[in-house]
Amino acid sequence: MSDELNEIHSHDVVIIGAGGAGLRAAIEARSLGASVAVVCKSLFGKAHTVMAEGGMAAAMGNVWKEDNWRVHFRDTMRGGKMLNNYRMAELHAKEAPDRVYELEEWGALFDRTKDGLILQRDFGGHKYARLAHVGDRTGLELIRTLQQKATSMDIDVYMECKIVKLLKDSSGAVTGALGFWRNTGEFVLFKGKSFILASGGIGKSWKFTSNSWESTGDGHALAVRAGADLIDMEFVQFHPTGMVWPLSVRGLLVTEGVRGDGGVLRNSENKRFMFNYIPEMFAKETADTEEEGDRWYEDKSNNRRPPELLPRDEVARSINSEVKAGRGSPHGGVFLDIASRRSPEYIKRRLPSMYHQFKELADVDITATPMEVGPTCHYAMGGVRVDADTAASTIDGLFAAGEVAGGMHGSNRLGGNSLSDLVVFGKRAGEYAAKRALGMTKDVEVDQAEVRDAINEALAPFNRSQGDNPYKIQQEIQDTMQSLVGIIRNQQELEQAQVEIDKLKQRVNQAGASVSTRRFNSAWHTALDLISMITVSESVAKAALLRKESRGGHTREDFPKADPEFGKINHVVRIVNNEMTVTPEPLPQMTDELAEIFKDDVK
Amino acid sequence: MADLNVKLWRGDENGGELVDYNIEAQDGEVVLDVVHRIQATQAPDLAVRWNCKAGKCGSCSAEINGKPSLMCMTRTSVFEPGETITITPMKTFPIIRDLVTDVSFNFKMLKRVPALKPKPREADGTYRMYQEDIERGQEFRKCIECFLCQNVCHVIRDHEENKTNYAGPRLFIRYADLEMHPLDTNDRLSLLQDKMGLGMCNITKCCTEVCPEHIHITDNAIIPLKERVVGDRYDPLVWLGKKIFRKSKAKTTVTE
Ligand SMILES: Cc1cc2nc3c(=O)[nH]c(=O)nc-3n(C[C@H](O)[C@H](O)[C@H](O)COP(=O)(O)OP(=O)(O)OC[C@H]3O[C@@H](n4cnc5c(N)ncnc54)[C@H](O)[C@@H]3O)c2cc1C
Ligand code: SF4
Ligand code: SF4
Ligand code: FES
Numbered sequence: 001m002s003d004e005l006n007e008i009h010s011h012d013v014v015i016i017g018a019g020g021a022g023l024r025a026a027i028e029a030r031s032l033g034a035s036v037a038v039v040c041k042s043l044f045g046k047a048h049t050v051m052a053e054g055g056m057a058a059a060m061g062n063v064w065k066e067d068n069w070r071v072h073f074r075d076t077m078r079g080g081k082m083l084n085n086y087r088m089a090e091l092h093a094k095e096a097p098d099r100v101y102e103l104e105e106w107g108a109l110f111d112r113t114k115d116g117l118i119l120q121r122d123f124g125g126h127k128y129a130r131l132a133h134v135g136d137r138t139g140l141e142l143i144r145t146l147q148q149k150a151t152s153m154d155i156d157v158y159m160e161c162k163i164v165k166l167l168k169d170s171s172g173a174v175t176g177a178l179g180f181w182r183n184t185g186e187f188v189l190f191k192g193k194s195f196i197l198a199s200g201g202i203g204k205s206w207k208f209t210s211n212s213w214e215s216t217g218d219g220h221a222l223a224v225r226a227g228a229d230l231i232d233m234e235f236v237q238f239h240p241t242g243m244v245w246p247l248s249v250r251g252l253l254v255t256e257g258v259r260g261d262g263g264v265l266r267n268s269e270n271k272r273f274m275f276n277y278i279p280e281m282f283a284k285e286t287a288d289t290e291e292e293g294d295r296w297y298e299d300k301s302n303n304r305r306p307p308e309l310l311p312r313d314e315v316a317r318s319i320n321s322e323v324k325a326g327r328g329s330p331h332g333g334v335f336l337d338i339a340s341r342r343s344p345e346y347i348k349r350r351l352p353s354m355y356h357q358f359k360e361l362a363d364v365d366i367t368a369t370p371m372e373v374g375p376t377c378h379y380a381m382g383g384v385r386v387d388a389d390t391a392a393s394t395i396d397g398l399f400a401a402g403e404v405a406g407g408m409h410g411s412n413r414l415g416g417n418s419l420s421d422l423v424v425f426g427k428r429a430g431e432y433a434a435k436r437a438l439g440m441t442k443d444v445e446v447d448q449a450e451v452r453d454a455i456n457e458a459l460a461p462f463n464r465s466q467g468d469n470p471y472k473i474q475q476e477i478q479d480t481m482q483s484l485v486g487i488i489r490n491q492q493e494l495e496q497a498q499v500e501i502d503k504l505k506q507r508v509n510q511a512g513a514s515v516s517t518r519r520f521n522s523a524w525h526t527a528l529d530l531i532s533m534i535t536v537s538e539s540v541a542k543a544a545l546l547r548k549e550s551r552g553g554h555t556r557e558d559f560p561k562a563d564p565e566f567g568k569i570n571h572v573v574r575i576v577n578n579e580m581t582v583t584p585e586p587l588p589q590m591t592d593e594l595a596e597i598f599k600d601d602v603k
Numbered sequence: 604m605a606d607l608n609v610k611l612w613r614g615d616e617n618g619g620e621l622v623d624y625n626i627e628a629q630d631g632e633v634v635l636d637v638v639h640r641i642q643a644t645q646a647p648d649l650a651v652r653w654n655c656k657a658g659k660c661g662s663c664s665a666e667i668n669g670k671p672s673l674m675c676m677t678r679t680s681v682f683e684p685g686e687t688i689t690i691t692p693m694k695t696f697p698i699i700r701d702l703v704t705d706v707s708f709n710f711k712m713l714k715r716v717p718a719l720k721p722k723p724r725e726a727d728g729t730y731r732m733y734q735e736d737i738e739r740g741q742e743f744r745k746c747i748e749c750f751l752c753q754n755v756c757h758v759i760r761d762h763e764e765n766k767t768n769y770a771g772p773r774l775f776i777r778y779a780d781l782e783m784h785p786l787d788t789n790d791r792l793s794l795l796q797d798k799m800g801l802g803m804c805n806i807t808k809c810c811t812e813v814c815p816e817h818i819h820i821t822d823n824a825i826i827p828l829k830e831r832v833v834g835d836r837y838d839p840l841v842w843l844g845k846k847i848f849r850k851s852k853a854k855t856t857v858t859e
Binding site for chain 1: 615629630631632633636642643644647648649650651652653654655656657658659660661662676678699700701703705706710713714716718719721724729730731732733734737740741744745746747748781784786787
């Protein structure tokens with residue numbers, strides 16, 4: 001092999017990612033007896049999951065007995081505008097409660113009801129209060145609980161190690177993952193019988209985002225470059241409420257919990273403008289007066305929910321329209337007001353992190369003044385195409401779970417449905433990956449020439465020490481995606497985006513890093529992140545151009561309505577002969593029994 | 604706006620020095636933004652660890668003008684105009700490069716913590732826990748593992764040799780979390796005293812002062828743990844009724 005490679009580890013199951021999905025997969029695979037490696041780019045316990053705030057959705061019925069998996073399934077499908085993989089949505093709704101109870105048994109301390117059960121909170125698009133939570137730091141509790149469980153289980157954790165390439169054997173199965181240690185710059189090869197991608201999202205390719213630096217879409221890029229299918233890449237969720245000021249924190253998330261706990265949106269005329277934007281699909285269950293909306297917080301049986309709690313795509317678009325119409329706040333957002341509606345004590349108890357965040361970063365006391373908020377890039381609905389039951393991708397030996405997997409959320413994810421998705425499908429991925437590995441008798445082989453090529457590719461930026469500044473290219477990708485493939489799209493801008501992306505691809509190949517050192521060389525790391533970012537950007541722009549309709553996290557001003565024909569297809573992204581292609585393929589059709597759940601709905 | 608004068612520690616385990624950077628100030632920034640701008644324009648290979656830039660992940664710990672802090676939660680507006688901002692890596696941990704240190708000590712210590720052993724569920728399949736029973740635990744579980752408390756604790760900051768038999772404040776919080784957990788049935792007190800150096804903490808409270816999550820590390824975790832160890836060792840009655848004793852104990856030492 002290459003003399004650059006001095007370290008090889010072999011495991012039954014190799015998991016790329018230590019967020020909620022990766023950790024849950026690791027626990028499952030290990031408990032079935034597989035030897036497990038977890039590889040992550042940052043320190044253990046710092047994955048993006050740590051930032052999740054509001055909660056995890058599960059129809060436990062602790063607050064509303066009426067709640068059950070059918071209602072959760074229906075809410076999820078409707079939130080996704082029926083484009084979801086129905087089987088994933090079904091499994092998710094059925095299994096989420098058990099996954100939450102299991103976390104409790106492993107030590108998670110969720111907020112409690114008066115009867116000592118797990119308390120659940122309201123969130124947009126969920127008919128009943130359904131989100132298990134810990135104040136507004138639910139992600140921290142989830143990741144810590146799983147991390148502590150995994151730590152007690154003899155799982156090998158390889159932290160601050162970035163995987164740059166998946167390697168396949170002669171039969172086409174994934175058998176290796178090449179990475180490098182960020183601390184030393186030395187390469188390391190992980191050989192395995194099964195691989196699970198749990199690498200999170202893609203948000204870093206937009207300028208204003210709630211995502212951490214890790215969300216460069218590495219897993220999406222690794223998968224598609226290895227020959228796996230991606231689906232639904234055009235659907236990117238812009239969360240309606242990100243901070244808009246100060247500029248340095250623009251995009252930072254303001255949890256939906258603020259609205260779930262009584263906060264409302266107002267424009268510069270002090271109007272609750274959301275009442276003007278209630279779509280027909282949700283009219284039956286949405287309040288049409290402020291009085292009714294306000295009563296709903298206390299009495300849910302006799303009132304309908306306020307329009308501030310419509311699914312995220314609706315709220316984000318409405319805010320966008322208000323700002324465009326000149327009714328925005330001073331820094332180009334709208335006002336999110338909880339100060340005039342709840343007591344300071346209540347706000348501090350329910351939303352401590354938000355209180356802190358605004359106090360420390362913006363000098364704003366949210367118990368006294370409204371916040372300024374606007375849409376921020378938040379979540380990728382699209383991802384690796386998987387089998388619903390087993391989380392297997394379309395290539396052998398590769399599984400995917402969590403945000404990197406596609407299908408579960410259709411065209412738009414409901415708040416709280418990601419954390420539950422992580423544990424439901426993380427568990428399944430761990431289970432089926434372990435079973436595959438434990439059932440294999442032959443040793444795995446990795447193509448040495450492929451290893452050498454991958455190493456050379458990863459070292460290329462050092463050969464261009466006078467090359468382009470990778471931070472600058474990163475910024476250009478973010479500017480391009482923000483302005484041309486953002487929340488509202490059109491034909492002309494998407495075509496322009498293709499042109500820009502083609503140019504940026506060339507630039508990415510010219511990014512350089514100084515040879516001063518291989519140890520924690522951030523310029524080098526960034527240059528390699530660019531490869532993933534541009535691959536993902538291309539897939540989003542291409543799929544968006546082809547979808548000539550508006551649905552969920554994909555809004556076309558030139559095709560403002562949903563088109564039933566497009567409602568029947570997923571866009572599948574593949575790389576064929578080094579060219580990225582997008583192909584429409586029919587959406588899996590749900591069973592009659594499940595279809596029955598929607599029979600009373602307005603189409 | 605005027606320029607900022609920033610001194611960054613640059614180097615590796617073989618040594619290093621403070622290097623001066625001059626960069627235009629911008630409104631509403633935090634120190635991490637400034638470090639990033641220096642990286643993007645003047646020092647591309649600068650090593651700095653961060654993730655969330657929102658005070659939630661505990662990656663960006665450093666010493667800013669000597670004060671252990673999160674770079675992403677320290678606004679530049681807190682400095683006097685013209686004041687130099689000096690940023691150095693955490694002192695207690697070995698240097699990897701520039702602002703990045705090797706914090707693996709903490710993960711090793713975390714691995715040695717005996718896990719939660721939950722009691723069985725109630726007859727109806729649930730666990731009943733009341734908000735007041737878990738509030739203390741929730742306080743401990745706010746910890747973002749920034750390791751700033753570990754960094755300031757003099758027992759290991761000034762005494763490398765103690766690292767083999769001293770867990771440190773972050774770990775004491777973790778032990779307290781488990782010891783006061785309503786579902787737990789495991790016992791860790793002897794380990795804490797004999798192997799984890801609980802007795803070496805002399806309650807200086809430096810850890811509490813730097814905690815960005817404002818956890819009352821000493822008052823709510825370390826002191827109650829110390830009391831339990833004493834009770835555990837010398838009072839047979841307490842030993843018998845340990846679990847009951849523990850709960851009431853946790854409540855009497857509340858400081859908000
Ligand atoms: C601010 C914020 C708040 C949110 N709040 C909620 C909420 O309240 N409820 C909810 O349901 N959802 C919420 N979400 C969404 C949810 O947090 C994420 O979708 C989810 O955490 C993703 O988890 P994951 O396990 O898929 O990946 P992540 O947690 O993103 O973890 C990815 C892992 O992969 C590793 N990795 C990536 N690339 C590589 C590579 N090349 N090599 C090695 N390792 C790699 C990373 O190091 C990391 O360990 C929120 C998101 C944000 C940004
Ligand atoms: S109180 Fe104890 S743990 Fe905290 S800094 Fe002082 S000696 Fe260390
Ligand atoms: S206890 Fe506080 S200072 Fe210590 S690691 Fe946790 S958050 Fe950081
Ligand atoms: S970057 Fe996460 S705490 Fe500072």
